[in-house]
Amino acid sequence: MSPDQVHLIRKSFAELSRLEHVAALVFYRRLFELDPKLRSLFTADIEEQSRKLIDMLGVLISMLERPVGLELELRAMGARHAGYGVKDEHYATVGQALLDMLASALGEDFTPEVRAAWTELYGAVESTMKAGALESDSDVLHDHRADK
Numbered sequence: 001m002s003p004d005q006v007h008l009i010r011k012s013f014a015e016l017s018r019l020e021h022v023a024a025l026v027f028y029r030r031l032f033e034l035d036p037k038l039r040s041l042f043t044a045d046i047e048e049q050s051r052k053l054i055d056m057l058g059v060l061i062s063m064l065e066r067p068v069g070l071e072l073e074l075r076a077m078g079a080r081h082a083g084y085g086v087k088d089e090h091y092a093t094v095g096q097a098l099l100d101m102l103a104s105a106l107g108e109d110f111t112p113e114v115r116a117a118w119t120e121l122y123g124a125v126e127s128t129m130k131a132g133a134l135e136s137d138s139d140v141l142h143d144h145r146a147d148k
């Protein structure tokens with residue numbers, strides 16, 4: 001990512017942190033509108049959901065600070081997500097809900113450049129998490145065989 005893109009992401013994150021609850025409401029409403037089946041993966045508690053969203057955004061932001069050091073952590077997180085019941089195709093839906101939430105929370109500050117920066121960042125995290133989920137599949141098989 002270019003320094004300009006990093007700057008844009010940080011700026012929109014600062015704005016979002018002020019709107020934490022509203023952002024969470026908008027994000028989950030959009031997510032469940034896009035795919036109602038995803039509702040059952042989450043708890044209904046909005047406090048907790050806001051915290052999860054901020055956690056998710058926090059992970060995306062830390063990718064800006066230490067993209068290399070984060071790789072293993074993201075792979076492990078992808079594996080945990082597979083355990084929550086998250087499938088590869090859900091990443092696109094969450095990415096869409098995230099962009100729609102950003103558009104609504106940031107209003108006119110959601111410029112094409114801001115959209116491009118978030119899309120690139122999410123895409124990088126998404127592909128590393130998916131790789132981790134794949135690995136965890138084979139680990140499970142491996143552990144299973146080792147038990148026998």
Ligand code: HEM
Pocket residue numbers: 038041042043052055056057059060077080081084086087090091092094122125126129
């Ligand atoms: C860039 C992509 C994503 C990031 C950075 C992210 C981040 C996180 C984080 C930090 C947590 C807290 C628990 C943990 O670390 O394991 C979490 C939990 C969770 N995430 Fe994600 N997530 C992403 C994508 C997704 C997708 C695509 C789904 C699919 C619907 C999803 C569903 C969940 C669920 C169901 C939980 C656990 C909720 C619970 O049991 O309370 N996440 N996520």
